[in-house]
Structures are given as structure tokens and as C-alpha cells.
Amino acid sequence: MQRRPLGNSGQTVSAIGLGCMGMSEFYGPSDEAQSLDVLARALEIGVDFLDTADMYGSGHNEQLVGRFLKGRRDKVFLATKFGIVRSDKPEERRVDNSPEYIRQACDASLKRLGVDVIDLYYAHRRDPKVPVEDAVGAMAELVKAGKVRFLGLSEVAPETLRRAAKVHPIAAVQTEYSLWSRDPERDMLQACRDVGAAFVAYSPLGRAFLTGAIKDPTTDLAPDDFRRTNPRFRGEAFDTNKRLVEGLAHFAAKRSATPAQIALAWLLSKHPDVVPIPGTRRRKYLEENAAAAGISLSSQAVAELDALFPADAAVGARYAEAGMRTLET
Numbered sequence: 001m002q003r004r005p006l007g008n009s010g011q012t013v014s015a016i017g018l019g020c021m022g023m024s025e026f027y028g029p030s031d032e033a034q035s036l037d038v039l040a041r042a043l044e045i046g047v048d049f050l051d052t053a054d055m056y057g058s059g060h061n062e063q064l065v066g067r068f069l070k071g072r073r074d075k076v077f078l079a080t081k082f083g084i085v086r087s088d089k090p091e092e093r094r095v096d097n098s099p100e101y102i103r104q105a106c107d108a109s110l111k112r113l114g115v116d117v118i119d120l121y122y123a124h125r126r127d128p129k130v131p132v133e134d135a136v137g138a139m140a141e142l143v144k145a146g147k148v149r150f151l152g153l154s155e156v157a158p159e160t161l162r163r164a165a166k167v168h169p170i171a172a173v174q175t176e177y178s179l180w181s182r183d184p185e186r187d188m189l190q191a192c193r194d195v196g197a198a199f200v201a202y203s204p205l206g207r208a209f210l211t212g213a214i215k216d217p218t219t220d221l222a223p224d225d226f227r228r229t230n231p232r233f234r235g236e237a238f239d240t241n242k243r244l245v246e247g248l249a250h251f252a253a254k255r256s257a258t259p260a261q262i263a264l265a266w267l268l269s270k271h272p273d274v275v276p277i278p279g280t281r282r283r284k285y286l287e288e289n290a291a292a293a294g295i296s297l298s299s300q301a302v303a304e305l306d307a308l309f310p311a312d313a314a315v316g317a318r319y320a321e322a323g324m325r326t327l328e329t
Contacts, residue, residue, distance in 0.1 A: 001046025024057025028222025
């Protein structure tokens, strides 16, 4: 597995990471034994950048990763997040970036993970009621206390990143980025380069849409799968987006690769400072995704994919209305 620098932090991580969210919820039923097997296999093939968050499974995902880390802590680069606060009702959430909450959230994550230090600690979402300078200042205190090594932000605007970087170095920014979610190309990628932050691309496979495996969301997705409420997976939007994926499948077949591998190779070949973190609960797909690091696309191939997926080609918002309100643009 190739390695990539985490911005100007001096740290390197596997060129492809592993998103752990689906091991706890959102994508239908999961199996802990199977998830732990996938985590172990990830390390065997060189995938050492693991991504979790305190809100995934309301703490369950951190606990699961924590169990895996026992005896392996020094082999993993561990990222987790704070800021999305859940209530007893799954549909009710709020964002909190207050310094007091940040300190509490960090201590709670350390306990669930069973570790002394978090390698990369993100603000999961931006709380507009709290100046970013105050939030990052509180996060910087965690670094001074030895509880956190590097700081990150997720789904923020470029100007927010620039303000934050004046308070403390930001090692990474995490935002959705894939062939069908091209917004970061407008300003955010350049903003990351300006401040020396890596760009971590979550949902680089379009929540599995780009794999071509989802033919009909009414039959292929579990009843509690959140993608059933995602605008891009519904009705006419799904049918239109499906035609984009068919073009990707044809492109991949000509290169003896899977659509997922080409989607990941596009990110890696186009940007030397982008680290995609596809999530999976199955060993087969983990190995398939990791193999994408060995696929080098020419500039012409990258341009062909750019043309196949113009910036605004995907139909539908990235999240339902409530989720979109938490994103900075």
C-alpha cells in the first residue's frame, strides 16, 4: 500500500483509508465479528488509516474500534470526530462546538476507544454559534494536554479553514468528494493546499452508488438504510444518476477494473494530496478498494472521467434537507 503525507503534519497514512461508520449503523444490519475481521485484514494489506466518530452508533463504533485496537494501537493511525450530538430520537441532532463540550467529548471518546491519545481529532460539523477560533482554541488545548496529536475539520467553508489555521495548524479537512460530488474542486482543495492541510475524501464511492451494485433501492437496500431517504437514491434522480454509473462501468471494463477501483483511482491519480476513506463491512470490498492504489490513470483517462461526470451531473442533494443545513459552503 502506498502512503501519503497528512498535509504538513510530518505524518504519513495509507493512501486509502477505511471508513468505519457502516460497521455500526446507517447502512442496514452489521456483524461485529465480520467487522473486526475486516479491520484486521485492513492492517494486513497496509490500510492503517481508520476513521470513526462519536456519533456513529451513538458511541458503538468507537467502542468497536477500541476493541480492535487492543494490542495494535501502534499500528493504526486513528481519526475520530466530535460535534454532532444525538438525542434519544434518531432523527433529532444538534451541533455543538463549545469549548466545554469539546473537552467532554474528547474524554468520552478516549474512554470508548481505550486509548491515551487520538491521532487526528475532527470537528465533525461547524457550529455557527461558536466562533471557529474558540472551537479550534479548545481543540489546541487538547494537543497541549497530550490527548490529541493533530486537528481536523469536516464539511467547512474555505474561509472557515483559513481562520482556523491561524489559531492552530489544521492537518486535514474531511468532506464528501467523488466523481459525483465535485464541490471541493471549486475552492476547498486549493484552500487546503494554502494552509498545508491534507484533504480526506469521505464517501468516495458515492455511498456505493458508484460501484453499480445498487440496481433498485427498494430491493437492494435494507428497510433502515438511510440511503432510502437520500435524494440521489430516489425516484427520477436515481434513474438519471444510474446512467452516469453505467458509463463508469463501461470505462472500467475496458481497463479490466471495477467501477469502484476506477472511482478511487481517479481521486488518487488526480490529486497527490487527497486520501479517500471508503467504508465497507466486507473483506472482499476492502481488498478490492485497496487494490485501487495500484491503478495509475493517465491525465487523458482522468480527463475522460471528468467529462463523463461533469461537476453538476449528479441529480439530487447530497443529504436530505436537515443534513444539508449542517454543511458549510
